[in-house]
Amino acid sequence: MNYSQMTAYIQSIGTALPPNLATQNQIADFMVSHLKLNKVEEKKLRVLYRASGIKQRYSVLKDFSENLNGQSFFKEDAFPSAKPRMLIYQEHAINLAFNACNQALKDSTCNKEDITHLIAVSCTGMYAPGLDIELIGRLGLKTTTQRTSINFMGCYAAFNAMKVSQNILGSDPKANVLIVCVELCSIHLQEKKDDENLLANAIFGDGAAAMVVSSAPAKRSLKMESFYSDLALQGRDEMGWYIGDHGFEMHLSARVPDVIKDGIAELTDHLLEKIQLEIGDIDYFAIHPGGKRILDVIEEKLLISKDQNQAARHVLNTHGNMSSPTVLFVIKSILDELKVADHNKHLLSFAFGPGLTMESAVLKTHINA
Template sequence: MGAFITAIGTANPANRYAQKDLAQFMCEHLALSQPEQKKLQVLYRATGINHRYSVLDDYKKKPGSFTFYPNQPENEFFPSTQKRMLTYREKALPLAISAVTECLGGKHQLSEFTHLITVSCTGMYAPGLDVDLVKALNLSADIRRNSLNFMGCYAAMNAIGISKEICNNQPEAKVLIVSVELCSLHLQKEFTEDNLLAHSLFADGAAAVVISGEENASHPSLEIVSSASQLLMNGKNDMAWQIGDFGFQMALTAYVPKIIEGGIQQLATKLFHKTNLKIADIDAFAIHPGGKKILEAIENELGISKEQNCAAYETLKNYGNMSSPTVLFVLKKVWSELKTQPNKKILSFAFGPGLTLESLLFKTT
């Protein structure tokens, strides 16, 4: 028995924005004072992000030609949650299909899939994305469907864990995971510390993963070896995600990196205890880049170098934090560099509301 990742695909919307241009848009569109503008621009420069993607093209337009945001912001509320959800429903499916298409690459038959797991915390509707994917991809009508909603940045890790359990019980199973997040739909107008930090980090993206109960002898795979999780209740109020009247509202305090730093060693020890390994046995790291300070905190606590964690920094630089698909972007990059090298161990971490820490150990085949 076992569970193996046989393919990972990623996708981003067509609209690619420089971080400095997004900072300028925020300064202008949120009607900030000079001190507020300076604070925002300093924060945006410090993120380590060069570019981010969005399904919205308003960020390259001027007021009067917006299609999503109000054209007279001083007289109107920002888009309602209803409008944001309608936009999510319109934009999420094509992006998800792009990720699936890249993932499958003509090497998999859609009729082979026995299970579909969709992951998202930036939009919900019913019948949902899972049903739309079944129809759009012509998946089997009796495919087993699960949706992980509103779990945040670590949810794709949970989807992989569930897939491992499915494959352990059903060796013939083939699971398709589809994670899609449209974080840019939830810009908030109020100038608060939480909003300022969230606006500087988050972006849109999608990823798809194929997990099989049987190793493919003709193609490299990633064996899912083990997992561990840790809930840090002292961070319960420092990372949260609430549904408001005008979009989803994030609580994201500056204390998050320190809280993660305080719990990451315990999580790693728990995983290593299961596998009789130690940090020196790990060949590569695939860490969710929740932010530059989070990455630095983990490196400091686990004693790993920035060079060992370079895939996370590169993903953050080129895409920002896309919530749940982000760690899959990192894992895809790390795996691509090790595909020709069997028995390499990859340690992955992701974090989210709760405050929740998740870990997975992979081995190349």
Template sequence: MKSHITAIGTAVPPYQITQLQVADFMSNALEIDSEASRRLRALYRATGIHTRHTVLSDYTHTSGEFEFYGNNPGMEPFPAIDQRMELYRKNATPLCIQAIENCFEQMPGFAKERVTHLITVSCTGMYAPGVDIEIVEQVGLPTNVQRTAINFMGCYAAFPALKTADHICRANPDAVVLIVCVELCSIHFQKHNTDDHLLANALFADGAAAVLVQSTPTPGSLYMESFYGDLISVGKKDMAWHISNFGFEMTLSAYVPDLIEQGIQVLTENLFRNLTVSLENISLFAIHPGGKRILEVIEKQLALSPEDNYHAYEILRNYGNMSSPTVLFVLQSIQRTLELADKGKRILSFAFGPGLTLESMLLQVH
């Protein structure tokens, strides 16, 4: 029995900010001098990101008009973890609902009562009763829907969710699985003037994605052919995500692209090992745009062109890195361009996260 991604929906919050706007905000927040501010703007320009989205209007201002951060030097008192979790609780579910509605729009006539399983994914907030129960209530899903929560796995978490949905549909051909990934990365801004925090503040944004997985294919659906995941333990300290008194703190070393560069070929070979497939058979690529340099080192190792990575670059440019939903934004971008002539083409997909975890997936266009 096979399983297919039949629809993908996405959503972003209302506040769209440019990289230069965020750079101004960060320069003010960090209280740095003009030379450091110049270097910060250079970092932001080098990310390949033009705009990002956030649930916080504060990032559209530089000072004096904040609703969440303190309107004084240093933004004191700096928001504590309980204030950030309250912000998550208020904003996460509405964003999920938008993504689910967008997903269902791709399937005219789809009856939400058919959903048998709900998988929710997030690493930027938690509470209970949580997002999963609120989705059931607000979308009107069956109250006996089987719920699974995948938490704190970071940017690659959509892959474990898709694997779980794949197992469910292969075991039960009548299953209809709804996956919802939501991340509000922007609520965890930290003031530390360190390389790790400066890089994280330059990349991450807010967004949500919803995916339907079923055994029965539909036109343009994506058959999930194979998965392979692995760890590069030497990179365990280079990407991490911890809960502190003032939000969740990201460790994001500049060495992460180097580690991915070292491991991507072996990861791809292991994904293909039991298949009659090679890179020459791959037409489309859905790579998680964790950063511009990550895309570039993968291109170098797999002999890809920037045109092969077009969809990833566009998502990075327009949305930044939204953690777990991001690779689903890339897949949606690809799915929207598919035509009848694309039937049978394969899509190679990657995502990366704490561990250092490398995930890969091979899909085929129905």
């Protein structure tokens, strides 16, 4: 099989958000109260939140945006164990995934009957029969739809899903692949006051994104041109995601941006060399906004401006880091603005996660007049 000859187009991207919107100030107030921070700890937390580059985040829980008078999911001195968190995931993840998929299907050339493969991506919850099977029923997809689940990979998992869809189309050009990434990061808040947990709790939110991938373009599409992945093993201990007695626990070191800074230029060079491009040939940037400092160091190393990286900064500001769907929110914000004159332009995208994994992709715009 000649993978270089595969043609895979992202025909559409749909997104979905839960109804509960909380500002960073509201979330900071909640954290101060529920973690019982003293004055010194409170000052440190509020400085962290102000410096995050985030204005607001979404959650399936009302805890952060409303005063629930003791009826909150996260009760003071009684944070829930893993099981209640998974029940919340099972209740709410399917609705977000369903809404994102519906939008993606509506904006594509495919009907639900045309979908041959479904890829479900998540790292914030799991159960079986899982999201993939529930979506078959809720969306009315064929029961013969081939299903793949990509779990527990973190913020870069959408790239793996795209590569799987590209391989599917390489073996069956008539296939139509529906991908959905859904994460409920907010349900895994930990009752801990160390720096790593305060940082993690300052940036993550909930959301879902779906895309339809086909061998034929839609009116406004993105062709998958090239992917390149590498591991910065010196950063293996800087980021982790583990199952604990009280939900999933994030290990997130302040050194993550430094590891990315050390490796991003070489990663980019290897990716662009595969398709004989240079950084000056890139027209759009869709960087996973894992945090404000990550965006800062990538801009510094690749000599791109904040204006060129505005799509990522806007998603970070208005949604926070939603893990795997986040980069698709960034890509969608660019895709939705493309005009006929933007045909055959190049988009460079990155995402990062445990390992320390660094994923990169070049997508090429395809606009039908």
